[in-house]
Amino acid sequence: MTASEAVVVLREALGAQVVALPDEFGERRVADWSGMPGATPLAIIRPRTTQEVAQALAICTGHKQPVVTQGGLTGLVGGANLLGGEVALSLERMNRIVEIDEVSATMTVEAGTPLQVVQEAASAAGFYFPLDLGARGSCTIGGNLATNAGGNRVIKYGMMRDQVLGVEAVLASGEIVGGLNKMIKNNSGYDLRHLLIGSEGTLAVITRVVLRLRPKPTATATAWCGLPDFAAVTTLLARAQANLAPGVSAFEVMWAGYHDTVIANLKNLRAPLADAHPFYVLLESVGTDPARHGEAFEEFLGGMLEAGIVSDAAIASNEAHARDFWAIRDAPGEYDRFIPNCAAYDVSFSIAQVGDAAAQCEARLRARWPDAIVMTYGHLGDGNIHIVVDVPGRGKQDHDDLDAVIYDVTREFEGSISAEHGIGTKKRDYLHLARREADIASMRAIKAALDPNGLLNPGKVF
Amino acid sequence: MTASEAVVVLREALGAQVVALPDEFGERRVADWSGMPGATPLAIIRPRTTQEVAQALAICTGHKQPVVTQGGLTGLVGGANLLGGEVALSLERMNRIVEIDEVSATMTVEAGTPLQVVQEAASAAGFYFPLDLGARGSCTIGGNLATNAGGNRVIKYGMMRDQVLGVEAVLASGEIVGGLNKMIKNNSGYDLRHLLIGSEGTLAVITRVVLRLRPKPTATATAWCGLPDFAAVTTLLARAQANLAPGVSAFEVMWAGYHDTVIANLKNLRAPLADAHPFYVLLESVGTDPARHGEAFEEFLGGMLEAGIVSDAAIASNEAHARDFWAIRDAPGEYDRFIPNCAAYDVSFSIAQVGDAAAQCEARLRARWPDAIVMTYGHLGDGNIHIVVDVPGRGKQDHDDLDAVIYDVTREFEGSISAEHGIGTKKRDYLHLARREADIASMRAIKAALDPNGLLNPGKVF
Numbered sequence: 001m002t003a004s005e006a007v008v009v010l011r012e013a014l015g016a017q018v019v020a021l022p023d024e025f026g027e028r029r030v031a032d033w034s035g036m037p038g039a040t041p042l043a044i045i046r047p048r049t050t051q052e053v054a055q056a057l058a059i060c061t062g063h064k065q066p067v068v069t070q071g072g073l074t075g076l077v078g079g080a081n082l083l084g085g086e087v088a089l090s091l092e093r094m095n096r097i098v099e100i101d102e103v104s105a106t107m108t109v110e111a112g113t114p115l116q117v118v119q120e121a122a123s124a125a126g127f128y129f130p131l132d133l134g135a136r137g138s139c140t141i142g143g144n145l146a147t148n149a150g151g152n153r154v155i156k157y158g159m160m161r162d163q164v165l166g167v168e169a170v171l172a173s174g175e176i177v178g179g180l181n182k183m184i185k186n187n188s189g190y191d192l193r194h195l196l197i198g199s200e201g202t203l204a205v206i207t208r209v210v211l212r213l214r215p216k217p218t219a220t221a222t223a224w225c226g227l228p229d230f231a232a233v234t235t236l237l238a239r240a241q242a243n244l245a246p247g248v249s250a251f252e253v254m255w256a257g258y259h260d261t262v263i264a265n266l267k268n269l270r271a272p273l274a275d276a277h278p279f280y281v282l283l284e285s286v287g288t289d290p291a292r293h294g295e296a297f298e299e300f301l302g303g304m305l306e307a308g309i310v311s312d313a314a315i316a317s318n319e320a321h322a323r324d325f326w327a328i329r330d331a332p333g334e335y336d337r338f339i340p341n342c343a344a345y346d347v348s349f350s351i352a353q354v355g356d357a358a359a360q361c362e363a364r365l366r367a368r369w370p371d372a373i374v375m376t377y378g379h380l381g382d383g384n385i386h387i388v389v390d391v392p393g394r395g396k397q398d399h400d401d402l403d404a405v406i407y408d409v410t411r412e413f414e415g416s417i418s419a420e421h422g423i424g425t426k427k428r429d430y431l432h433l434a435r436r437e438a439d440i441a442s443m444r445a446i447k448a449a450l451d452p453n454g455l456l457n458p459g460k461v462f
Numbered sequence: 463m464t465a466s467e468a469v470v471v472l473r474e475a476l477g478a479q480v481v482a483l484p485d486e487f488g489e490r491r492v493a494d495w496s497g498m499p500g501a502t503p504l505a506i507i508r509p510r511t512t513q514e515v516a517q518a519l520a521i522c523t524g525h526k527q528p529v530v531t532q533g534g535l536t537g538l539v540g541g542a543n544l545l546g547g548e549v550a551l552s553l554e555r556m557n558r559i560v561e562i563d564e565v566s567a568t569m570t571v572e573a574g575t576p577l578q579v580v581q582e583a584a585s586a587a588g589f590y591f592p593l594d595l596g597a598r599g600s601c602t603i604g605g606n607l608a609t610n611a612g613g614n615r616v617i618k619y620g621m622m623r624d625q626v627l628g629v630e631a632v633l634a635s636g637e638i639v640g641g642l643n644k645m646i647k648n649n650s651g652y653d654l655r656h657l658l659i660g661s662e663g664t665l666a667v668i669t670r671v672v673l674r675l676r677p678k679p680t681a682t683a684t685a686w687c688g689l690p691d692f693a694a695v696t697t698l699l700a701r702a703q704a705n706l707a708p709g710v711s712a713f714e715v716m717w718a719g720y721h722d723t724v725i726a727n728l729k730n731l732r733a734p735l736a737d738a739h740p741f742y743v744l745l746e747s748v749g750t751d752p753a754r755h756g757e758a759f760e761e762f763l764g765g766m767l768e769a770g771i772v773s774d775a776a777i778a779s780n781e782a783h784a785r786d787f788w789a790i791r792d793a794p795g796e797y798d799r800f801i802p803n804c805a806a807y808d809v810s811f812s813i814a815q816v817g818d819a820a821a822q823c824e825a826r827l828r829a830r831w832p833d834a835i836v837m838t839y840g841h842l843g844d845g846n847i848h849i850v851v852d853v854p855g856r857g858k859q860d861h862d863d864l865d866a867v868i869y870d871v872t873r874e875f876e877g878s879i880s881a882e883h884g885i886g887t888k889k890r891d892y893l894h895l896a897r898r899e900a901d902i903a904s905m906r907a908i909k910a911a912l913d914p915n916g917l918l919n920p921g922k923v924f
Contacts, residue, residue: 103696103814104845105703148649159647161656162624175900182812184844185621185881187610187660188889188896189923190905194623194656198649215704234565241567242677245750247709288705292754350644352565382646383566419647427650434650438637443652445911450904461651 006063007043007087013059014052020044030088031081032073033135034426035396038081041068041088048093050168050176050207056089057205058174066455067172069201071143072114074135076346077424079147079200083459089205091142098208100125105213106165106182111142111206118211127213130157134333142206148198150420155381156249156286157214159420160197166210167193171203172451180210195446200422201457203450217249217286221297222322225304225313226277230355232309233279237351237380239309240283243300250284251381252329255358258375258388262331265338269328272314281380282329284322329377332388339373339390343399345406348384348419357413361387364405384419407433423461431462468525469505469549475521476514482506492550493543494535495597496888497858500543503530503550510555512630512638512669518551519667520636528920529634531663533605534576536597538808539886541609541662545921551667553604560670562587567675568627568644573604573668580673589675592619596795604668610660612882617843618711618748619676621882622659628672629655633665634913642672657908662884663919665912679711679748683759684784687766688739688774692817695741697771699813699842702745705762712746713843714791717820720837720850724793727800731790734776743842744791746784791839794850801835801852805861807868810846810881819875823849826867846881869895885923893924 011019021043031038045067047053060067066086073080082088091112098108102125109118116136122129131144133151143149145167149160157163166181169192178192196204227233233253240248259280263271273280283301287293297315304310316322335342349357362374369391378385389402410417411433418427418434431440440462447454447462473481483505493500507529509515522529528548535542544550553574560570564587571580578598584591593606595613605611607629611622619625628643631654640654658666689695695715702710718740725733735742745763749755759777766772778784797804811819824836831853840847851864872879873895880889880896893902902924909916909924 101812101814103700104812105700106812148653150647150649154647158624161653162620171900171904175903177898177900177904179898180876181878182814182845182876183810183878183881185612185616185810185841185846186878186896187612187882187884188878188880189885189893189901190665190908191610191623191656191660192901192904194653195908197653199652203652215700238565238567238677243750245709245755289758292758296751296754348645348647350563350566350568352563352644379647383644384647414642414644416643416645416648416650418650419645420649422649423651431651434648436639436641438633438639439651439654441637442633442639442654442912446652446657446908449907449911 004042006060006065009063010043010045010056010059010087013055014045014047018046018048018052020046029073032075032078034076034078034424036078036081036426039084041082041086044088044090046090046093050170053089053170053205053207054174054176057170057172060087060455061172061174061453064453064455066458068457069205071112071140071146072135072138074139075143075147075424076421077426079422079424079460081425091140094207097121101182104182107211107213108180108208109141109211110208111140113141115139115141115144122213123216126216128216129163129211130214131160131163134330141209141211145197145206145209146199146201147422150382150384152250152252152379154379155251156247161194163212164193164197164209165212167196167206168208169196169204169206172453172455177204180208182210198422200424200460202447202461203456217288219287219290219293220322221285221294222316222325223283223301223313224272224325225281225283225310226273226275227279227281227309228311229278233281233380234351235309236281236304239304240300244285244297247286248283248381249286250282251379252282253378253380254280254329255376258377259328261373261375262328266331266334269331270324272325273312275312277311282325332386335388341394341396342388342390343402345387346384346419346421347387347406347410347415347417348382349413349415351380351383353413354380354383354385357409357415358385358387360409361406364409365389368405382419403430425460428460428462466504468522468527471525472505472507472518472521472549476507476509476518480508480510480514482508491535494537494540496538496540496886498540498543498888501546503544503548506550506552508552508555512632515551515632515667515669516636516638519632519634522549522917523634523636523915526915526917528917530919531667533574533602533608534597534600536601537605537609537886538883539888541884541886541922543887553602556669559583563644566644569673569675570642570670571603571673572670573602575603577601577603577606584675585678588678590678591625591673592676593622593625596792603671607659607668607671608661608663609884612844612846614712614714614841616841617713618709623656625674626655626659626671627674629658629668630670631658631666631668634915634917639666642670644672660884662886662922664909664923665918679750681749681752681755682746682784683756684744684746684778684787685763686734686776686787687743687745687772688735688737689741689743689771690773691740694771695743695842696813698743698766701766701771702762706747706759709748710745710843711748712744713841714744715840715842716742716791717838720839721790723835723837724790728793728796731793732786734787735774737774739773744787794848797850803856803858804850804852805864807849808881808883809849809868809872809877809879810844811875811877813842813845815875816842816845816847819871819877820847820849822871823868826871827851830867844881865892872896887922890922890924
């Protein structure tokens with residue numbers, strides 16, 4: 001039976017409204033933001049319910065038809081792109097908020113719901129949903145789960161995996177697993193939820209989830225700090241975590257090379273401090289009592305200045321001022337304006353080793369490409385840094401030798417080749433640098449156990 | 463080849479120092495605290511390194527010899543007991559703290575290290591390790607991981623799974639998986655760590671782990687509150703979480719039946735409030751600034767009293783006073799003194815449904831056994847309650863009909879039959895009430911993928 005026969009059966013069973021053929025979906029975007037190639041699907045399935053997902057997958061299994069699940073298509077590693085010969089399963093119609101339980105502080109949503117819709121609904125109900133990333137308007141909760149998304153608030157609230165109580169999903173066979181668990185504690189058997197989270201659509205299709213809501217912070221204090229060296233940066237982190245009781249909600253470090261390059265190239269940005277410093281930190285703390293919180297934040301920073309840990313600092317006087325600080329940190333969204341062909345890395349190390357590892361990366365890159373632009377910045381509280389490299393004259397995906405330099409350092413420092421973006425196809429060939437052979441063999445065995453025909457997102461991760 | 467031949471080979475390979483025979487370990491305790499039967503092991507293997515664990519398991523696989531891994535033997539569901547014909551693998555000699563990394567705020571330990579040793583070492587290094595439970599002196603980090611232990615501080619710090627960055631483990635084959643990852647963010651392939659945590663020794667033997675350390679709280683405020691109804695209890699929880707910025711570190715609710723019974727039966731306890739109330743809450747908040755924190759705590763409670771959410775409250779004036787409050791909550795450790803044959807349940811529900819579910823349990827128990835003692839209490843912030851039932855005249859394990867009542871209610875309210883104790887053998891026959899058939903089939907498939915001969919802790923969980 002050929003693949004196109006599977007499409008015929010899918011269309012008969014689910015209808016033309018749910019199963020669209022290539023001449024019907026036309027110019028629609030079918031690849032993610034990675035810039036990696038993405039084949040056109042044989043069909044796009046857009047189910048409206050978990051039952052329709054189950055029906056579609058059972059048919060695909062019956063016809064050995066590979067399936068790629070797609071959310072907002074904002075991934076950065078090709079994880080949702082097609083290699084050729086697959087049908088796409090888009091969760092875009094499963095985008096409803098099913099329930100907000102204010103007493104249990106939970107929100108039940110369909111997996112295709114965009115992150116920003118969840119954030120806004122939480123806020124309207126008097127709560128806070130802390131996961132946040134640049135793609136918030138397009139990315140979906142299902143995609144956030146498939147990739148275990150991170151972002152800026154991990155230091156206080158954790159990653160996507162920490163925001164989720166229940167996961168309902170459909171196996172390749174069409175069987176439904178998990179459910180809408182609202183319990184914070186549930187030790188009844190293996191935690192399939194955590195296995196599915198971060199598995200990049202290779203084990204099951206997540207259909208509905210129960211999210212955990214947090215109390216809404218009502219006071220925020222933000223400062224921009226200049227620091228003399230990396231030891232001062234880690235000291236500031238430790239002291240802030242120990243002393244800013246309500247909670248450090250962001251600790252974004254920027255090496256001078258990042259700061260100076262974005263300030264020089266993006267005319268809308270202004271340096272917050274008069275003098276140059278080797279390191280800059282955007283420090284944010286949240287609380288519930290604006291007066292007490294602001295006072296404690298100022299006291300804390302005063303102590304850090306006196307101790308010489310911070311060389312200079314500016315405290316945001318209002319929200320607009322804080323947004324100016326964040327604009328410097330969010331400059332990567334505008335790289336296309338001055339380094340459109342850059343290579344961007346998302347690596348992590350133990351916090352103690354971030355400084356040395358970053359220095360090694362930069363030294364080796366400069367030794368080989370003296371005119372390279374190297375910009376390093378990231379979420380130090382999570383050990384996660386991004387390194388952006390632009391070697392003049394390089395094409396958009398022409399980065400293999402740069403990859404080798406960065407991932408060699410990652411391996412030597414026992415870091416991770418992917419802190420928050422996942423593996424997809426982009427980092428697949430480097431997975432062995434981050435995981436033992438027995439780990440990869442175990443992943444393959446688990447994949448074969450849950451998806452014996454290898455139909456879900458084939459060719460991704462390993 | 464017979465099982466005893468496996469023991470001969472193990473002893474030859476690892477030596478009599480590591481592999482002890484029954485006549486050598488004599489009266490040693492080999493069963494957990496559940497009171498469930500536990501067979502005598504064919505031998506006890508006490509490896510000193512990960513490599514010795516790997517060597518032992520490879521030999522066991524070669525001889526199809528089943529293995530039960532044992533930690534502190536403080537479990538409550540028979541998970542570490544032997545069914546007969548197994549060797550025991552005790553991690554008791556792998557009890558060293560390998561490293562404390564103060565900059566990364568991590569502690570690397572061998573899996574046999576007792577919880578209390580970790581807590582004390584963290585404190586000595588200026589940090590805090592938040593997991594805490596009554597068995598702290600005997601239970602081990604490996605056992606805490608195998609069961610995903612909970613305890614009193616989950617509301618602020620999460621369960622054992624949230625305290626761990628890296629897990630090194632040995633598969634039945636003798637292959638080592640995972641490692642000493644210190645990264646908070648690491649999205650490189652499936653998260654085997656979370657799969658192993660809570661799998662009760664059925665998938666691998668955890669040998670070394672990297673724990674996450676937290677800043678040490680330097681201010682604690684504790685109050686004992688009387689409340690008029692369950693709606694007031696959930697309101698107090700929500701308000702405390704929203705307003706006690708530094709963090710609610712415990713929210714322990716006790717139904718009047720619990721309070722009155724333990725006060726009446728344990729002479730060392732005194733009721734903190736003059737009047738009787740339908741519900742009592744032990745509320746604890748931690749912070750870093752004693753003056754600011756105490757002031758905010760008093761203000762908050764004053765507001766709750768004024769609003770009628772709390773009927774009466776006592777704030778602990780010092781540590782000893784707070785310990786008196788905790789002694790009432792910790793009374794279950796002394797049940798043996800007045801209800802030695804009680805049945806104890808560890809169930810969870812959505813926070814919104816805890817009140818109704820508990821009321822249903824009590825009503826159905828009383829309808830059938832009018833003279834039963836029913837005591838309900840627990841960690842409301844986690845939706846986790848313990849229900850203790852004493853039916854006069856019952857024997858120690860004579861609880862099947864009581865189980866049926868409680869687990870029926872658990873199923874009807876879509877709760878969990880095990881919030882924090884695990885499944886072991888004690889709750890194995892009820893697993894189908896808490897998990898879908900496809901979930902259990904998936905667990906079995908994963909078990910077969912990682913332990914194809916079924917040698918690790920056979921007969922547990924499912």
